[in-house]
Amino acid sequence: MFLINCPYCGERDQQEFKAGGEAHIERPKQPTELSDDEWAEYLFMRKNIKGVQFERWNHAHGCRKWFNMVRDTSSDEIKAIYKMGEKPPSQ
Amino acid sequence: MTKNLRVKSSEYIDETNRISFKFNGKIYHGFKGDTLASALLANDVHLVGRSFKYHRPRGIMTSGSEEPNAIVQINPGTNRTEPNVRATEVEIYEGLEASSQNCWPSVEFDIGGINNFLSPFFPAGFYYKTFMWPASFWEKYEFFIRHSAGLGKSPTSSDPDIYDHRNVHCDVLVVGAGISGIMAAKNAAKNNFKTLLVEEKNELGGSTIFENNEFNKIDNKSPSEWLKKEIEELKSIKNLEIKTRTSVAAYHQYNYLLARENLTDHLEAKDKINKIRQRLLKIRAKKVILATGALERPLIFNNNDRPGIMLSSAVKKYSEFFGVACGSKNIFFTNNDSAYEGALSLFNKGINVEAIIDIREQSESKIVKKVKEAGIKIYWSHSIVDTTGYKRLNSVSIMKLSNDGTSVTGNKISISCDCLGVAGGWTPAVHLYTQSGSKLKFDEEKKVFLPNKNTSEQISIGSCNGDFKLDEIFNNIKKKIKEMLNINITDFDNIKVENDQENSKRNIWLLPSDKTLGKTKPFVDYQNDATAKDIKLALREGFRSIEHVKRYTTTGMGTDQGKLGNMHALGIIADTAGVKMGELGTTTFRPPYTPLTFGTIVGRNVGKFFDIFRRTPMNDWHVENKAEFENVGQWKRAWYYPINGETMHQAVQRESKAARESAGILDASTLGKIDIQGSDASEFLNRVYTNAWSKLAIGKCRYGLMLNEDGMVYDDGVTTRLGENHYIMSTTTGGAANVLGKLEDYLQTEWPELDVYLTSVTDHYATVSLCGPNSKKILKKIIPDLDLSDENFPHMSFKETNIGNIQCRIMRISFTGEHSYEINVQASYGKDLWEKCMQAGNEFNITPYGTETMHLLRAEKGFIIVGQDTDGTMTPIDLQMDWIVSKKKYDFIGKRSLYRSDTMREDRKQLVGLLTDDPNIILEEGAQIVSKLNQNPVEMLGHVTSSYFSPNLNKSIALAVVRGGKDMMGKKLFVPMEDKNINVTVANPVFYDEKNERLNA
């Protein structure tokens, strides 16, 4: 059970949070201009990395805020947490 | 009368407090402080159970939680009965009853014992290989297996006890209160760390507390004497909480640990009442110190499982701690010096030690010399090749070991005995360590897996770190504690420690016999009856991965998770396959370390707290009026209101007719309600719904369909514009929380530039839906001042007004196709509003209806229910709802996906109406639809999603999704059922009032 440092509330138990998949996949601004393949790339393709992964998390049973997390999926080590819109830390 | 083997008084046993208990129906006596195991041993009872597969008689083997054999049923036949309890962990109390498991009809005569003689036919994988075929025989096998196998019985009545959960936070958690744990806890607490020390036993001190080796000294005192003083000092230390009878079950990441605190299991029945039995501690520790100790290993030799064969450390503990001799003619069998301590312990109490059989060539340690001086016969370089005695060991046969340890030579010597203490070295208890995700390394010299790479802030100290000698233990504790706690001195820096053991050891994982392996039974996993032979067979059959061998042979898969024999299994695999043990890895130790009761796991979440229900403000009225309820998400919704013994069908037919003919009333409070405010609220709705919202006038309502980004229908509902920048959105009952979450997600992450605020107000309002041709008259009676004319208050519009002093929001919207109103008031007035409507509607025979009638009425109108007529694969086009998809809007969630080649296929499943040719046949929801009968393979076109008998149309109606259904109007299809084929015709899904004339009726 992770201990997650919500950027708005501080350290809370994992059960207050919901994972929201890979981070930094921006919704295309002009979807209608994309080909089926390009749209499918946005819609379906996710990396699912074994190792360091950028993820979205939501403090669902807390402040309801979304934020980003850098997590090593093989060790579950949380390497960084930052707010939506902030630049990801450089590796 | 049975023998009394109590040999000395012990400070841990209160001989003034005699306790009687029953085992297998017979009354025995023990003393306060005894475990069930020690009390049975004192009564010379070794045979306590039968093994799982061969039903071999088995005795008590250990003195702790690693016990594989002595698992018993506690208080059988009562509501407090518990199976699979280790006799070595049960503290006896007056009135305790226990019985053997896995034996029938009795432990003394067990019919399954016949498996033992058939054992050549029960090799590894026997169950997999045999019971697979022929399939039709399974029932016969099952009967046999179920009757003769199984570990214990679960209780049949509800548990009378209370269980609890507690969150615990500490700076330092110390697991295990042996010498290492006590030293660590003391130093942590003294340095102002909030410290929690947990110990699974009821006494602190671990094995050092009865340490008797005269060659070990701490501060010139015997280790036990020194440790008692330390324990005494703990009592006055602040910042330190000690929990005994508390076993850590799981060690998760981020130093989150679960421990079970046992509060009443050691008490008499009368003292258990109204107390919490067990408490699950959910511990968040900043730092964790593991001092979990080590488990002694058995040795693997032919027939090493007979009652009377025990771990040498257990023999020593029963003698020193409980004052019980485990036998009157004792032998020890060893590969290291540990057994000599046990032998001396017995010798010093005048208990007969026949011999020590040592597979080593020699040992020069002081304690070995001492044993020699005592005149105890030692057989060096010898191994046990066989044992005899069915229900109790009566002799061992020994032979000389060859130099390489792979065979035996010379004459066979038989020595009679009734107890054999086996010492195969020590295995650090790294189970919790590995659960935390930390990694082990194999120490080739010590032949143990040791902590290597930690994943969280934790250390392992004492024997669980592979430190077995006192000087090693002290030095490493001092060093590690200073590092972890960032301190310069400990209490133990200047304490002088002496120890003896030279620690020479000869490791042979599988000891040879004069018989071939195939004719022997060297057990590796006692509880699951896996032998070395089974492991070798698995390797011969091609299994290589340790995880596969484990599952094929079931080694380590019992309730004890193979705490004793797993290392030997690994060793035998490594030897046989010719690989190094370090390369083989180990099997995973999964939580819980020792079994947990279900009570502990669920805590207070039982009975009405098992699954929390949400109830509407009108719930009491529904209950008083005998409604049947249906679960919708967490909600309890009124389903239908039977009167005069009506069936559900009768009630629903009556309610449906009444709602169309005069007036019906529905509790719609459970619909999700989201308050949307902000200057970009209209733009936001434009982006989340498929239709256009900018032009919706204030005071008007509009139905909206929400898609997922993949174009599939996600939710629907009516949204009302309350003001320039203010909307209230209604969602489906089940979708409310998810819709809010999804909208928040888009607002926060994709469109942070929008000025929009969302608030869930589902619970703040109670909603009464009033419908039917007389609904207008009823509302008029309640709110005489409100102009209800179609001009002032048309369909799809909204009014804010008062009923008496109660503020209310009224939407003229309809889910039934009838003229209807949804009246929203502050939740606490819900029941009052409902009763007002009932009273005003009395003259119109107003009829309360539940969710079933609501579903029927909307199905007559062909209105979908998201989640019933859709399943996450339906687009609005599939639903034939093209009219709600804006062609003009540049973008909305899911729009692009509606133009993917797959979503534009003509042969997708599409929503249609279905009419049965025989109007009295009601289709089953979920039934498959085909176009041809007797086809092979059958081409399934789709399925029925909603089906009812319509009392207003006097025929059965159904909605269905059918491949290419859009173009099948009037086509004849079939719904094949088990006993008949039903002829159906594809129809318009709007069965009733296609022109919507009733909305304004």
Ligand SMILES: [Zn+2]
């Ligand atoms: Zn938060």
